[in-house]
Amino acid sequence: xxxxxxxxxxxxxxxxxxxxxxxxxxxxxxxxxxxxxxxxxxxxxxxxxxxxxxxxxxxxxxxxxxxxxxxxxxxxxxxxxxxxxxxxxxxxxxxxxxxxxxxxxxxxxxxxxxxxxxxxxxxxxxxxxxxxxxxxxxxxxxxxxxxxxxxxxxxxxxxxxxxxxxxxxxxxxxxxxxxxxxxxxxxxxxxxxxxxxxxxxxxxxxxxxxxxxxxxxxxxxxxxxxxxxxxxxxxxxxxxxxxxxxxxxxxxxxxxxxxxxxxxxxxxxxxxxxxxxxxxxxxxxxxxxxxxxxxxxxxxxxxxxxxxxxxxxxxxxxxxxxxxxxxxxxxxxxxxxxxxxxxxxxxxxxxxxxxxxxxxxxxxxxxxxxxxxxxxxxxxxxxxxxxxxxxxxxxxxxxxxxxxxxxxxxxxxxxxxxxxxxxxxxx
Amino acid sequence: xxxxxxxxxxxxxxxxxxxxxxxxxxxxxxxxxxxxxxxxxxxxxxxxxxxxxxxxxxxxxxxxxxxxxxxxxxxxxxxxxxxxxxxxxxxxxxxxxxxxxxxxxxxxxxxxxxxxxxxxxxxxxxxxxxxxxxxxxxxxxxxxxxxxxxxxxxxxxxxxxxxxxxxxxxxxxxxxxxxxxxxxxxxxxxxxxxxxxxxxxxxxxxxxxxxxxxxxxxxxxxxxxxxxxxxxxxxxxxxxxxxxxxxxxxxxxxxxxxxxxxxxx
Numbered sequence: 001x002x003x004x005x006x007x008x009x010x011x012x013x014x015x016x017x018x019x020x021x022x023x024x025x026x027x028x029x030x031x032x033x034x035x036x037x038x039x040x041x042x043x044x045x046x047x048x049x050x051x052x053x054x055x056x057x058x059x060x061x062x063x064x065x066x067x068x069x070x071x072x073x074x075x076x077x078x079x080x081x082x083x084x085x086x087x088x089x090x091x092x093x094x095x096x097x098x099x100x101x102x103x104x105x106x107x108x109x110x111x112x113x114x115x116x117x118x119x120x121x122x123x124x125x126x127x128x129x130x131x132x133x134x135x136x137x138x139x140x141x142x143x144x145x146x147x148x149x150x151x152x153x154x155x156x157x158x159x160x161x162x163x164x165x166x167x168x169x170x171x172x173x174x175x176x177x178x179x180x181x182x183x184x185x186x187x188x189x190x191x192x193x194x195x196x197x198x199x200x201x202x203x204x205x206x207x208x209x210x211x212x213x214x215x216x217x218x219x220x221x222x223x224x225x226x227x228x229x230x231x232x233x234x235x236x237x238x239x240x241x242x243x244x245x246x247x248x249x250x251x252x253x254x255x256x257x258x259x260x261x262x263x264x265x266x267x268x269x270x271x272x273x274x275x276x277x278x279x280x281x282x283x284x285x286x287x288x289x290x291x292x293x294x295x296x297x298x299x300x301x302x303x304x305x306x307x308x309x310x311x312x313x314x315x316x317x318x319x320x321x322x323x324x325x326x327x328x329x330x331x332x333x334x335x336x337x338x339x340x341x342x343x344x345x346x347x348x349x350x351x352x353x354x355x356x357x358x359x360x361x362x363x364x365x366x367x368x369x370x371x372x373x374x375x376x377x378x379x380x381x382x383x384x385x386x387x388x389x390x391x392x393x394x395x396x397x398x399x400x401x402x403x404x405x406x407x408x409x410x411x412x413x414x415x416x417x418x419x420x421x422x423x424x425x426x427x
Numbered sequence: 428x429x430x431x432x433x434x435x436x437x438x439x440x441x442x443x444x445x446x447x448x449x450x451x452x453x454x455x456x457x458x459x460x461x462x463x464x465x466x467x468x469x470x471x472x473x474x475x476x477x478x479x480x481x482x483x484x485x486x487x488x489x490x491x492x493x494x495x496x497x498x499x500x501x502x503x504x505x506x507x508x509x510x511x512x513x514x515x516x517x518x519x520x521x522x523x524x525x526x527x528x529x530x531x532x533x534x535x536x537x538x539x540x541x542x543x544x545x546x547x548x549x550x551x552x553x554x555x556x557x558x559x560x561x562x563x564x565x566x567x568x569x570x571x572x573x574x575x576x577x578x579x580x581x582x583x584x585x586x587x588x589x590x591x592x593x594x595x596x597x598x599x600x601x602x603x604x605x606x607x608x609x610x611x612x613x614x615x616x617x618x619x620x621x622x623x624x625x626x627x628x629x630x631x632x633x634x635x636x637x638x639x640x641x642x643x644x645x646x647x648x649x650x651x652x653x654x655x656x657x658x659x660x661x662x663x664x665x666x667x668x669x670x671x672x673x674x675x676x677x678x679x680x681x682x683x684x685x686x687x688x689x690x691x692x
Contacts, residue, residue: 077470086575087572087573087575088573089534089535089536089572089573089577090535090536090573090577091573091575091577092575092576092577092578094575095575095576120470126575127481127516127518128518128574128575128584128587129575130587130588131587131588131589163468163469165474165477165478166477166478166481167477167516167518168477168480168481168516168517168518168519169516169517169518169519170515170516170517171572182477183474184471184473184474185471185473185474185475185476185477185502185512186473186512187511187512187515188515188516189515203470203471244577244578245578246536246577246578246580247535247536247539247540247577248539248540252536252577252578252579252580253578254578284535288534288535288573318577320535320536320539320577322539325539326539327539330538330539330543331535331538331539334533334534334535334538335534335535337533338534338535338572338573341572342572344515
C-alpha cells in the first residue's frame with residue numbers, strides 16, 4: 001500500500017539542519033519571497049493565495065485569501081500576526097515547524113506581509129515554547145543579517161520589520177482577538193466581534209492573524225502555482241495538511257498528507273495502526289474541541305466540510321485515537337478540566353459551565369457520583385455552546401457530548417460503583 | 428536579596444530612590460536598557476509589558492511586586508494595570524518558586540498514555556502536590572495543560588525545556604541529577620526562599636485566566652442554591668428540571684408550589 005504521506009512543509013525535517021539559513025536557502029528557501037518582492041508584485045501574490053483556496057490551518061478553516069481581502073484600503077498602517085500559540089489539545093504540528101523549519105515560517109510571514117502591504121509583522125509564540133522562541137530569534141537574526149528583514153528587503157523598496165513576541169501561558173491567546181490583546185500587553189481576553197481584526201485589530205488598525213502552517217504553505221503555493229494546491233483533494237477544502245496523530249497508535253507523529261484521504265488511512269497507513277491486540281473505539285479528528293468520531297466514520301474523507309457534516313470538525317488537524325483501553329470518563333475529565341482552567345472568565349456560560357461539568361466529573365471519578373449527574377452534564381452542555389464571545393465555550397461540550405452518547409455505560413459504571421451520597425440542597 | 432517584599436501586588440520599590448546594595452535596585456539599573464530596547468520594538472509601549480515581565484522573572488526567579496512596579500514605571504501605567512495583565516498568565520510566578528519548575532502534562536494524550544502514573548510518582552517522590560514547592564526550595568511541581576508534544580506522551584517541561592516519553596525510572600534519574608547538580612537544564616534564579624505555593628491567595632490556582640467558577644455542583648440542589656448560576660438557567664430553560672427542582676424545593680422548604688409552571692417565564 002502506497003503511503004499517502006507527502007513532503008512539502010516537512011521536507012528535509014530530520015535530515016537537514018533547516019535552522020541554518022544557508023541550508024534553508026540551498027533547498028530553494030527565500031527564493032519565492034525574493035520573486036514575490038522583485039517580480040510578482042503585491043496583487044499577484046495575493047491572487048495566488050486566493051486562487052489556491054488555502055483554508056486556515058489553525059482551527060477555524062477560514063479561506064486565507066478572503067481573510068486578507070477584508071482589509072480596508074483606508075491608508076492606515078496594517079499588521080500581520082503569525083499565530084504560533086499552539087495549545088489545542090492533541091496538536092503539535094506548529095511546535096515541530098517552529099523548531100525544525102523557522103525560516104520557512106519567516107518566509108511565509110514575509111510573503112503574506114508583502115501581499116497585504118504591511119510593514120511590521122509579528123509572530124506570537126506560546127510562552128512554553130522556550131526552545132522554539134530561541135530558535136526563531138536566531139533564525140530572524142540570520143535573516144536580518146542576510147537583508148531579508150528590515151529596510152529594502154532583497155534590494156527592493158519594500159521595508160519590513162519583524163518582531164518575535166512570546167506569550168506567557170494561556171490557551172485563550174490562540175483565539176485571534178485574545179492574541180491581539182495579549183500582544184498589546186493586556187489580559188488575553190477575546191474581544192467582541194465585530195469589528196473583526198481585519199477592520200480593527202492590533203493597535204486598532206487593520207490586522208490579519210494567520211496560523212503558522214497556513215503561512216508556511218505560501219512559499220510552496222508561489223513556487224508551484226495556485227492550481228497545484230487547489231487541485232489536490234476536495235474542491236472546497238483542497239491542499240495538503242500536517243496532521244498530528246497521537247493516542248493509541250503504533251507510530252504517533254506529524255504526517256503531512258493531501259486532504260481527502262480517509263481517517264482510516266491516516267490511522268493505518270500513516271500512524272501504523274492501533275497497537276497489537278487492541279480494537280478501535282473512537283477518534284477525535286480535530287483537536288480537543290472536536291466531537292469524537294467512531295467506527296462508522298472511519299472511511300470519511302478527511303477534509304473540512306466532510307468532517308463538519310459528520311458533526312465534528314477538522315479543526316487544527318489533530319487526531320487522538322482511542323482503543324478499547326480508554327477510560328472515556330477520565331479522558332473527558334482531562335479535556336473539560338482544560339477548558340474550565342483556560343476559560344478567560346468573561347462569559348458566564350463558559351466560565352461557570354465548564355467549571356460545573358469539571359466538578360461533576362471529578363465527583364463521579366471520585367466515587368461520589370449520583371445518577372442524575374448524567375442528565376445534569378447533558379443539560380449543562382446545552383447551555384454553554386453558542387452563548388459566548390469566542391469559540392472556547394463552544395469547545396467545552398463536543399467531546400463530552402459525543403462520548404457520553406456513545407459510552408454512557410462507562411459513566412454509569414463509575415456511578416454505580418460509587419457509594420451514593422445524599423444530594424445536598426443548600427439554602 | 429535584602430528587599431523586604433510586601434504583599435503580592437504592592438511594591439516598596441521607588442523609581443526615584445536608589446539604594447546601594449539592594450538587589451532589586453541594582454537589577455533595575457542593569458535591566459533598564461534592555462527594557463527600553465523591548466519598548467522600542469513596538470508601536471505601543473504597553474506591548475513590552477509581557478516581554479519585560481519575562482525578563483525580570485528570568486533574573487529574579489519570579490515576577491516580584493518590585494518588578495511589577497518597575498514595569499509600571501517604565502511603561503507609565505498604573506500598577507493595577509500591570510497587575511491585571513500579569514495575573515492572567517500562568518507562566519508568571521507571583522511568589523518565589525523552586526530552582527526546578529517541574530510541569531507535567533495532564534491533558535488528553537498524556538492521560539491516556541500513562542500520565543497519571545507519572546504524576547503519582549512525582550507527588551510521591553517529592554512529597555508535595557500540584558502547585559507546591561518542596562521544603563528545601565529545590566522543586567516546584569505543577570500539573571499543566573497540553574504542551575503540544577502529544578506524540579511523545581507522557582511529556583513534561585523542566586524550566587520550560589521539554590522531556591518526552593516519561594517513565595517512573597526516568598523521573599527518578601532526573602530528580603537524582605537535579606539533586607546532585609548534574610542535570611543539563613539551568614536552574615531558575617532564586618533570589619528569595621520559596622514558600623509552600625507560588626499562587627497568590629485570591630487565586631485558587633485553578634484558573635489561568637481569571638475565571639472564578641463559583642457555582643458548585645457539590646453544594647447545589649436546585650433553585651434554592653444561591654450560587655447556582657447554571658441551575659438558575661436550567662430552571663428557566665428546562666421545564667422537566669424545573670418541575671423536579673420545584674418538587675424538591677417544596678419538600679425541603681415546605682413551601683407551597685406556585686400555580687402553573689413556576690412563574691419563571
